[in-house]
Amino acid sequence: MRVLAALSGGVDSAVAAARAVDAGHDVVGVHMALSRTRDQFRTGSRGCCSIEDAGDARRAADVLGIPYYVWDLSERFEETVVADFLAEYEAGRTPNPCVRCNEHIKFAALLDKAVALGFDAVCTGHYARIETAADGSRELHRARDAAKDQSYVLAVMGPERLARSMFPLGDVASKSQTRAEAAARGLSISAKPDSYDICFVADGDTPGFLRDRLGSRPGDVVDTDGTVVGTHDGAYAYTVGQRRGLALGRPAADGKPRYVLAIEPVSNRVVVGPADELAVDELLGGDVVWFGAPPAGEVACEVQVRAHGAPAAARARVEDGAVVARVDGGLRGVAAGQSLVLYAGTRVLGQATVTGTRRLSGVAS
Structure with a gap:
């Protein structure tokens, strides 16, 4: 098969691409450029979209001996993933940008473009398994390594896109096995730290990112009976279940901690109350x-x-x-x-x- 391997610049995607090559597929590597503003990229490999990652992806492709391209998906990323992130928080909801990236970028924009160019499948370094049912349909399953399982963020892709996907790391016993395999293959990223945080929030400060994009919107923090117990600079910066950072001016009558129970974007209020609520x-x-x-x-x-x-x-x-x-x-x-x-x-x-x-x-x- 002709396989497009998404190379993030991390160890997982590189080993997944290597396994696709070993399986005899005609593999081409591609790195997705998700921002045109270079200072939005973080350094130190904290995210999955740093400047270093693009170079690491290129070097991995060289070691594997496969063609390598960079595709500019920054406009699509901004219009879907980032815009959804801002709109959801503004509406008082709590989005998962990794789910939306898989939905709109990796298994929509990337896969659709790959199919249009004649590729049969897209290969990624996600930890999940694909199994074939008795009727021939493909099923999405948890990875063998429960600690690394990513089926949760992949579930949004649906059966049609699953049919054109490959997850070669689904049966890996542990991340240490992936790293050992990368080292044995001569991939210099074998010891590279795992990515974390939100890739487009360069400094890891999500409330600050939201404030910069959505502006200051002062309002009240209220108890379940409507009593004002504090103020906020933007209801969008809170999420249900949050305890830290509330800065309440009045303690609860029972002295117990209070948590965010609801965000009311229309009234611009944050409602807090006891844990059992x-x-x-x-x-x-x-x-x-x-x-x-x-x-x-x-x-x-x-x-x-x-x-x-x-x-x-x-x-x-x-x-x-x-x-x-x-x-x-x-x-x-x-x-x-x-x-x-x-x-x-x-x-x-x-x-x-x-x-x-x-x-x-x-x-x-």
Whole structure:
């Protein structure tokens, strides 16, 4: 097959490309340039889009002996991932930019362009597995290494794009194995630190990035009864479940910590309250992506609402095209905008964006 290998400049994508070459595929490497403003890139390999990463990707391609190109996807990245990030926070929701990058950039812009150029598949260094079901359809599964599993952020891609994807690292036992393999192949990035943080927030200061883009918007922080207990410089800088950074002027009557319970963008208020008010029993999800037919009735599954969060047992059903998942024992601190992924064992059943939550005693948000 003709395979386009997405080379981020990290060890994972380089080893994934090497494995595609070993498998006999005709591999071409490509690095995605996601910003035209060079000072937006961070240094020290903290993110996945630094200046150093582009050079590391080129050197990896040289070692592998494959052609290498840089594709400018900066405009698409700004119009989709960054714009979505800002709009979601402005609306009082909590987005996951890695999910949106996979949706709009890696498995939309990149894959669509690859197919248009005659490539059969896109290969990435994500830790997830693709298995073929008895009916010939492809299934997305968790990686063998649970600590590195990235099926959560990949679930948004859907079955059509999964059919043209390759994840050669899905069966790797650990990241140390990937690093050892990179070293054995002569890849100089074998000891390169893992990327973290949001790649387009150059200094890692997300509230500062939001403030620079959205401006100062002072408002009140209120208790559940509407009593003003503090002020803020922008409700967009808060998320449900947050405790740190509230700077409340009045302590709670019981002396216990207070957490963000809700963000009200219209009134520009942040609502705080006790920890037990964060507990919810049902999650509501829209913009649903299914890997296979939607369940006809209620289905037992596990749900995950954070990239590195623990899965929780649940029962899910479809109502008017949306997902309703009742979680055994409930969850705490779930915010609208988060990605909700449903699993049956290691297999991804579907993905949705959280639109709201419910408590058995009433609506939580």
